[in-house]
Amino acid sequence: MTGQELAPPNNPLTRLPPGTRSLGRRSRKLKWRHRMRKFKRACLAVMAIWVAALVIGFVGGGIGIGGVMATFFTMMMVFVALLVFPRMRVPEAAELRGSGLTKLAGRTEVFLEARRPMLPRPAQGLLDRIGVELDQLSPQLVRLDEGDPAAREVRRLLGEHLPELIESYQRIPEPLRRQAHAGSTPEQQLVGGLEVIAREIETMTGEIARGELDALATRGRYLELKYVSTDGE
Amino acid sequence: MASETQPVALADDLKLNAPDPVPTVAPERAAGLVPVTDAVKSKLETRVEEFVTELVAQDANSPEFGRRVDQITNMGRREIVEASGQSNRFLDRPVRAMDGTSGVGADLAELRRTVEDLDPSKQGNLLQPKKLFGIIPFGDKLRDYFDGYKSAQSHIGAILARLQGGKDELLMDNAAIDVERQKLWALLGKLEQMITMSKLLDTRLEDRAADLDATDPAKAKAVRESALFYVRQRTQDLLTQMAVSVQGYLALDLVKKNNVELIKGVDRASTTTVGALRTAVTVAQALTNQRLVLDQITALNTTTANIIESTGKMMKDNTARIHEQAAGSTIPIETLSRAFQNIYETMDSIDAFKLKALDNMKQTVTSLEGEITKSKAYIARSQGQSQASLESGAAAGANLLEAVD
Numbered sequence: 290m291t292g293q294e295l296a297p298p299n300n301p302l303t304r305l306p307p308g309t310r311s312l313g314r315r316s317r318k319l320k321w322r323h324r325m326r327k328f329k330r331a332c333l334a335v336m337a338i339w340v341a342a343l344v345i346g347f348v349g350g351g352i353g354i355g356g357v358m359a360t361f362f363t364m365m366m367v368f369v370a371l372l373v374f375p376r377m378r379v380p381e382a383a384e385l386r387g388s389g390l391t392k393l394a395g396r397t398e399v400f401l402e403a404r405r406p407m408l409p410r411p412a413q414g415l416l417d418r419i420g421v422e423l424d425q426l427s428p429q430l431v432r433l434d435e436g437d438p439a440a441r442e443v444r445r446l447l448g449e450h451l452p453e454l455i456e457s458y459q460r461i462p463e464p465l466r467r468q469a470h471a472g473s474t475p476e477q478q479l480v481g482g483l484e485v486i487a488r489e490i491e492t493m494t495g496e497i498a499r500g501e502l503d504a505l506a507t508r509g510r511y512l513e514l515k516y517v518s519t520d521g522e
Numbered sequence: 523m524a525s526e527t528q529p530v531a532l533a534d535d536l537k538l539n540a541p542d543p544v545p546t547v548a549p550e551r552a553a554g555l556v557p558v559t560d561a562v563k564s565k566l567e568t569r570v571e572e573f574v575t576e577l578v579a580q581d582a583n584s585p586e587f588g589r590r591v592d593q594i595t596n597m598g599r600r601e602i603v604e605a606s607g608q609s610n611r612f613l614d615r616p617v618r619a620m621d622g623t624s625g626v627g628a629d630l631a632e633l634r635r636t637v638e639d640l641d642p643s644k645q646g647n648l649l650q651p652k653k654l655f656g657i658i659p660f661g662d663k664l665r666d667y668f669d670g671y672k673s674a675q676s677h678i679g680a681i682l683a684r685l686q687g688g689k690d691e692l693l694m695d696n697a698a699i700d701v702e703r704q705k706l707w708a709l710l711g712k713l714e715q716m717i718t719m720s721k722l723l724d725t726r727l728e729d730r731a732a733d734l735d736a737t738d739p740a741k742a743k744a745v746r747e748s749a750l751f752y753v754r755q756r757t758q759d760l761l762t763q764m765a766v767s768v769q770g771y772l773a774l775d776l777v778k779k780n781n782v783e784l785i786k787g788v789d790r791a792s793t794t795t796v797g798a799l800r801t802a803v804t805v806a807q808a809l810t811n812q813r814l815v816l817d818q819i820t821a822l823n824t825t826t827a828n829i830i831e832s833t834g835k836m837m838k839d840n841t842a843r844i845h846e847q848a849a850g851s852t853i854p855i856e857t858l859s860r861a862f863q864n865i866y867e868t869m870d871s872i873d874a875f876k877l878k879a880l881d882n883m884k885q886t887v888t889s890l891e892g893e894i895t896k897s898k899a900y901i902a903r904s905q906g907q908s909q910a911s912l913e914s915g916a917a918a919g920a921n922l923l924e925a926v927d
Contacts, residue, residue: 472585503701511697515690 312420316398
């Protein structure tokens with residue numbers, strides 16, 4: 290089963306196919322969590338079937354060898370089915386806008402992963418770069434306050450500009466994507482836009498980290514002023 | 523000043539100078555304050571040359587030409603936005619240290635009130651025997667007076683400790699200012715580069731347009747009306763921001779100098795207070811043979827090396843003298859009064875300094891605020907452009923009009 294079969298190019302994915310390459314650590318973590326949840330659910334279901342069989346056997350005076358086999362088979366089927374389904378949902382653009390700062394980077398990565406196979410090769414490379422940048426941005430976002438102007442900017446960039454760029458490219462019919470329009474081809478426009486976004490994420494990471502950098506520099510200078518020079522200058 | 527009160531005079535005069543207010547920097551004088559090295563300059567020249575050649579090679583009506591003109595309107599955008607962010611940030615700094623109702627100011631006022639209660643000159647004649655109803659001899663006025671120290675010492679100790687905390691805060695402020703100034707300096711260098719670049723662009727475009735007048739008048743017109751127009755507008759924006767940032771840079775220094783003076787004042791106030799208390803200890807010993815134990819103050823001494831050093835020196839001179847004079851008992855009391863006088867003088871000079879400094883600071887802030895308001899229009903414009911460039915993805919690709927790192 291490949292991504293192409295599940296979703297034709299013009300139809301964005303709603304579920305993440307198994308084995309999709311992770312763009313970054315954040316999405317890997319989200320996927321791992323999703324898998325653990327499925328595993329837990331599968332275990333619980335198996336337990337429930339077992340208990341049900343036990344109760345039925347107790348009340349009805351045994352379920353017989355056929356019953357045991359059926360129970361065992363059902364347990365297996367349910368376990369496997371629950372391990373595979375439900376597939377991880379790919380967040381939609383609107384959801385990205387609404388998600389909390391802590392999960393924003395990871396969800397964006399999942400969003401990009403689902404769309405990666407449908408984009409031209411140079412854009413795929415840029416998505417990988419954006420994944421790396423998002424991994425760096427993510428720990429900074431956790432410390433950021435929701436009301437911070439920087440948070441608003443990040444949300445605008447990841448929740449609006451990025452998905453809109455990719456979706457508007459995907460809305461263009463396949464044959465037209467390589468024909469020049471307004472000076473360059475849609476493919477080139479997509480790549481150009483992604484480049485700007487990748488650079489902007491990097492800038493934002495630096496911007497947010499600047500507060501920490503300043504704090505450290507100030508602390509160092511303070512220690513110098515207090516304990517090294519005596520006149521406070 | 524302190525030197526007039528002889529026996530308990532401090533080694534050096536305390537003179538707190540309020541630094542002068544920062545003058546308004548006119549945009550046309552803002553350029554050239556931060557040096558641009560020749561190497562950087564020649565690099566900028568090559569970039570400008572390349573840009574102008576590419577621009578002139580385009581058809582004046584083509585979108586490609588327009589795209590390059592857009593690059594001009596975007597020139598130095600990042601630098602301007604960054605610098606404006608910094609200019610706004612130090613405006614809230616000055617008020618903090620000078621605030622009379624909290625921090626150092628409040629602690630100094632409280633110290634003064636507490637110390638005034640102990641002043642021997644406000645106690646009447648301490649040597650007069652104390653009498654009940656004015657007739658029956660009862661207790662010892664001097665002994666009661668020195669007992670007052672014991673009850674006041676923990677309070678004074680607490681205030682002095684708070685003052686040290688306040689001093690640390692001022693030092694922290696100065697450290698932050700140092701860091702900010704360092705960053706601002708780097709930013710000023712970038713702005714200067716952009717100004718150099720836009721001025722170079724101006725002359726090069728002017729020359730090129732003059733050359734084109736003969737061969738291609740239409741293109742010459744386009745170069746003058748679009749490219750050159752935006753270059754000049756941009757130069758003005760950059761110069762305005764430069765003026766604000768330079769002024770801010772100087773204002774930060776003003777705040778720092780004020781803090782340094784205030785730190786000196788706080789140190790001196792602590793020193794004179796501890797000095798007076800230790801004089802009291804000596805005088806009590808000499809006059810009433812009473813051992814006045816001021817543990818809190820002694821404990822404070824060990825934590826603030828600065829205070830030990832200066833008061834220690836002062837005390838060495840005084841102790842011997844007081845014991846010499848103990849026979850004529852009015853002299854030690856006078857010595858103690860002078861020690862208190864010393865505290866008042868220090869505090870008065872701090873107050874005078876604060877008044878002057880506050881005035882200078884207000885002047886600086888007012889002129890700075892005026893400049894910032896002026897530059898805000900430019901910043902709004904450049905921010906609008908940044909949004910536009912992001913949305914259209916037009917900023918992608920190599921941009922020649924950027925500062926050299």
